[in-house]
Each structure stands twice: as structure tokens, then as C-alpha cells.
Amino acid sequence: MTLASPQHSKSVNAAIVRVVGRGQVVEFTVDSKVSMDEVERGLRDYLVSVKGRFDGGRVTLNMGNRHMTPEQVGQLRTILEKENKLSLSGLSVGADALRDLLETPVPPASATAQAATEASIETAPVAVEAAAPAPPPLEMAAESPDTLLVKGTCRSGTMIHNVGNVVILGDVNPGAEITATGDIIVLGRLGGLAHAGVGGDEDVVVLANNIEATQVRIASHIMMDVPSGRGSGSGRNPNIALVKGGTIVLEPFVARSVWTHEE
Structure with a gap:
């Protein structure tokens, strides 16, 4: 994998504070202090800037201590999987944030939306280690x-x-x-x-x-x-x-x- 050329790199949104990748595995660390709208915009901007160079790759998201709803997790999955042909294989959050996420009741919704949010909840507790590449991690x-x-x-x-x-x-x-x-x-x-x-x-x-x-x-x-x-x-x-x-x-x-x- 490669990073974008200089003109594209400048467009990286500050919401994405760290990107570490090896082989087909990439981890994004997100600024836990910015809004979710900024996170979604920053993730989209970065992936647009690298023009599909991660296609088919597995992504873990390190969200820090950010408290999230199932709907927000589902939106991040949409950005990664449907818009950018990536696979969300891990989500890292703080213990309190993870507990709140798992205890959040899923609101009534259509069958399609319900399935998407349930899938998001299942993704949340996946350990980041599940996405470890074959070579020893840095x-x-x-x-x-x-x-x-x-x-x-x-x-x-x-x-x-x-x-x-x-x-x-x-x-x-x-x-x-x-x-x-x-x-x-x-x-x-x-x-x-x-x-x-x-x-x-x-x-x-x-x-x-x-x-x-x-x-x-x-x-x-x-x-x-x-x-x-x-x-x-x-x-x-x-x-x-x-x-x-x-x-x-x-x-x-x-x-x-x-x-x-x-x-």
C-alpha cells in the first residue's frame, strides 16, 4: 500500500490523527474530541485522497474514549464497506464507551436498518488483534x-x-x-x-x-x-x-x- 501524493496528503482531515498500515491491514486512529460529523467527513476525505489504494483491505478504527451509538457505528461501516470497498474488522473504544454502546437499546426501524445496526453492534466488541497482519506487528x-x-x-x-x-x-x-x-x-x-x-x-x-x-x-x-x-x-x-x-x-x-x- 502507498500513501497519496503531496497534493492529496494535504487534504487529510485533522479528525484522522494517525494511519498505520502493513499489507492489507490498516488502522485509523480518530481524534476523540471532534464531532462525529467531522470524523465521517475526515474519513471520507482521506479515503478519497488515496483514490482506492486500500481496496479490499481490512480496517480497524481506534475511536479512543468516544461514546458512540449503534447508528454512528453503522454509518462508519457504510463509509468503509459500501462507499470504499473496505472491510471493518475491528473497532477499539474505551471500556466505558464499549459498555454504553452494547447497552444502548436499538430503536425501532425498518428491517433493513435494523439489520444494519445489529451488525454494527456485533462489530463493536471485535478485538483489534483480530485484524493482525501476518508479519509481526510494529x-x-x-x-x-x-x-x-x-x-x-x-x-x-x-x-x-x-x-x-x-x-x-x-x-x-x-x-x-x-x-x-x-x-x-x-x-x-x-x-x-x-x-x-x-x-x-x-x-x-x-x-x-x-x-x-x-x-x-x-x-x-x-x-x-x-x-x-x-x-x-x-x-x-x-x-x-x-x-x-x-x-x-x-x-x-x-x-x-x-x-x-x-x-
């Missing part, structure tokens, strides 16, 4: 509200998007794609695609022990090929890609007490 933990920490190598086909920063403790192999609205830091080799500053922020960086990617993106800027002889770190220094003078430059990273894009 270990992920949010070290701060806007930073996603991924422990392990991102193999070809792995797809990660985060509203905030992404830190990878491992390599990013060719065929993997990492996107973030903030910085991307890879404590390993970056061989896949990295797009930092999705949404237009140019004051971000892509940093890795070795940058060997065929393409690095920052905001709307694209570096198609790493300059010859510059892909490996200089001595002990990792590489850093940043925007200077309206273009992406690649240089050895040197720690400093005050660091700006102008230097």
Missing part, C-alpha cells in the same frame, strides 16, 4: 500527544501517517512510506519515502542515520534523488534534510544549542 507508543514512536523496522508495504512527529527506532526499507505533519526522525537507515510537513509546514526536518531514499519530501518540496555520495552519514553524524532557500538540502547533522533553518 510496536507503537505515543511518547507525547503529537509524537508517534515506532519500535522496529518498517518493511516494504508499511505505511505510517501521524498528525505530529514520527520517530522510528529501526530502518525504513524501500517500499515503506512515512508521513507526518511534523518532523520525521529515523534512528536507522531511511530507504523508503519520507514526507515531513504534510499540510505545508516548511520548518520541519527529516533526520536519519543514513538517508538513502529515492525521494524525500518536506511540505510541497521534493528531493527526487539523494545527491551522489551524500546518502551515508558523515562519520558519526546522521543526515538531516531541511528546506533552505526554497529547496531541500541534505547535510550532516551537527548538534548545537541553537539550531535554525537559516544556518
Whole structure:
């Protein structure tokens, strides 16, 4: 699977704060503080932006502690399954939200609507683990509200998007794609695609022990090929890609007490 091109990535609604996929399994993490209308709009916008690249895939939705009704679950299933040819294989909610969802009486409705809501209730308690891909899952933990920490190598086909920063403790192999609205830091080799500053922020960086990617993106800027002889770190220094003078430059990273894009 791949993520959308830069112009499509900018359309990602803030309701979808994280996307992690490997193979035919994708997990969407939804902002639990926005309205359900924004969630539905954000989910539709994101899936339109990637133009059917998930067709036939299995989706889990991480809704956090959001309290939902059976009708709302049914609407999400409609967006995924009927509108986008996906399969909702798991729904993750907090314990209190899940209990409220299961205890909510189903209102009288037509036979068709009744069947849809009953199917939605059956989906709600499905464990996210049921959608686990064949390869070992990546270990992920949010070290701060806007930073996603991924422990392990991102193999070809792995797809990660985060509203905030992404830190990878491992390599990013060719065929993997990492996107973030903030910085991307890879404590390993970056061989896949990295797009930092999705949404237009140019004051971000892509940093890795070795940058060997065929393409690095920052905001709307694209570096198609790493300059010859510059892909490996200089001595002990990792590489850093940043925007200077309206273009992406690649240089050895040197720690400093005050660091700006102008230097």
C-alpha cells in the first residue's frame, strides 16, 4: 500500500490523527474530541485522497474514549464497506464507551436498518488483534500527544501517517512510506519515502542515520534523488534534510544549542 501524493496528503482531515498500515491491514486512529460529523467527513476525505489504494483491505478504527451509538457505528461501516470497498474488522473504544454502546437499546426501524445496526453492534466488541497482519506487528507508543514512536523496522508495504512527529527506532526499507505533519526522525537507515510537513509546514526536518531514499519530501518540496555520495552519514553524524532557500538540502547533522533553518 502507498500513501497519496503531496497534493492529496494535504487534504487529510485533522479528525484522522494517525494511519498505520502493513499489507492489507490498516488502522485509523480518530481524534476523540471532534464531532462525529467531522470524523465521517475526515474519513471520507482521506479515503478519497488515496483514490482506492486500500481496496479490499481490512480496517480497524481506534475511536479512543468516544461514546458512540449503534447508528454512528453503522454509518462508519457504510463509509468503509459500501462507499470504499473496505472491510471493518475491528473497532477499539474505551471500556466505558464499549459498555454504553452494547447497552444502548436499538430503536425501532425498518428491517433493513435494523439489520444494519445489529451488525454494527456485533462489530463493536471485535478485538483489534483480530485484524493482525501476518508479519509481526510494529510496536507503537505515543511518547507525547503529537509524537508517534515506532519500535522496529518498517518493511516494504508499511505505511505510517501521524498528525505530529514520527520517530522510528529501526530502518525504513524501500517500499515503506512515512508521513507526518511534523518532523520525521529515523534512528536507522531511511530507504523508503519520507514526507515531513504534510499540510505545508516548511520548518520541519527529516533526520536519519543514513538517508538513502529515492525521494524525500518536506511540505510541497521534493528531493527526487539523494545527491551522489551524500546518502551515508558523515562519520558519526546522521543526515538531516531541511528546506533552505526554497529547496531541500541534505547535510550532516551537527548538534548545537541553537539550531535554525537559516544556518
